[in-house]
Amino acid sequence: MADDLDANKISSGVQEKLVPERVVDGLPTIYCFETCPFCFKVKALLGSRGIKYSKVEVDPTFKTQLKWSDWEKVPIFVDIDGTQVNDSNYILHYIDSNDSDSFPKLGEDPEQDRWMDFSNQILGKSIVAVIYTSYRTSVQALDYVTRVDKFSFGSRLINKWLGGFIMRMVGKSRAKMFDRQPRENLQYQLDVMSEAIRGEFFGKDEPNGADYANFGILRSMQGLNGFDIVENHNVVSGWYRRMQKHSGV
Ligand SMILES: N[C@@H](CCC(=O)N[C@@H](CS)C(=O)NCC(=O)O)C(=O)O
Numbered sequence: 001m002a003d004d005l006d007a008n009k010i011s012s013g014v015q016e017k018l019v020p021e022r023v024v025d026g027l028p029t030i031y032c033f034e035t036c037p038f039c040f041k042v043k044a045l046l047g048s049r050g051i052k053y054s055k056v057e058v059d060p061t062f063k064t065q066l067k068w069s070d071w072e073k074v075p076i077f078v079d080i081d082g083t084q085v086n087d088s089n090y091i092l093h094y095i096d097s098n099d100s101d102s103f104p105k106l107g108e109d110p111e112q113d114r115w116m117d118f119s120n121q122i123l124g125k126s127i128v129a130v131i132y133t134s135y136r137t138s139v140q141a142l143d144y145v146t147r148v149d150k151f152s153f154g155s156r157l158i159n160k161w162l163g164g165f166i167m168r169m170v171g172k173s174r175a176k177m178f179d180r181q182p183r184e185n186l187q188y189q190l191d192v193m194s195e196a197i198r199g200e201f202f203g204k205d206e207p208n209g210a211d212y213a214n215f216g217i218l219r220s221m222q223g224l225n226g227f228d229i230v231e232n233h234n235v236v237s238g239w240y241r242r243m244q245k246h247s248g249v
Pocket residue numbers: 033036037038072073074075086087088089120
């Protein structure tokens with residue numbers, strides 16, 4: 001029972017307990033890693049709505065800046081009244097419903113829900129399989145990540161090599177989830193996804209939750225191994241550019 005209660009405490013979505021002391025400079029605050037795909041989703045939505053926010057960059061090794069939270073992943077969103085929201089797709093819904101309420105809520109539109117799930121369950125895993133497809137590309141990616149994320153100088157080198165090794169293992173396990181080879185699989189998943197981009201966006205004339213969710217995932221790949229697949233895709237490349245313009249991210 002105590003375990004159940006503990007498990008409930010660290011759930012996705014809006015948390016009961018307010019944490020106003022975690023608001024920085026009186027602005028909505030996002031706790032993130034600079035290169036995290038799930039964080040890009042949230043930054044894209046905030047950017048496209050012109051919402052000013054504070055950003056706390058979490059140190060990926062020790063996650064010191066998250067010690068106050070039972071939820072130990074990024075992103076965490078803290079609204080100006082101290083409302084804590086965990087998990088990227090829930091955060092997108094929370095921000096939208098408090099802003100222009102312009103995309104369907106969770107459970108209102110099965111298509112949007114499906115493609116938001118796709119961003120985490122399929123697309124996120126597909127890009128990992130491509131980025132970390134060999135030791136060379138893994139160390140390259142970790143070199144970038146450890147430069148951009150808030151790694152301490154001392155932990156940079158070890159994270160680059162050890163992280164490169166670990167992520168190569170993760171890449172292998174992600175690749176096993178799919179029948180196709182990593183590059184072909186990503187191309188295939190983009191083909192599948194592009195059938196849902198009806199008009200300019202998933203949300204037709206304006207982006208909805210599925211647009212931010214999938215764009216965020218792909219945005220984290222920019223500059224890394226395999227991004228050429230996105231850039232050269234006949235439908236996704238145009239959509240990606242529209243989302244980038246829309247969000248400024
Ligand atoms: N389902 C979560 C996944 C978040 C997630 O896995 N974030 C990673 C960073 S990209 C993380 O915080 N990893 C650290 C950890 O799990 O300890 C979401 O969509 O927000």
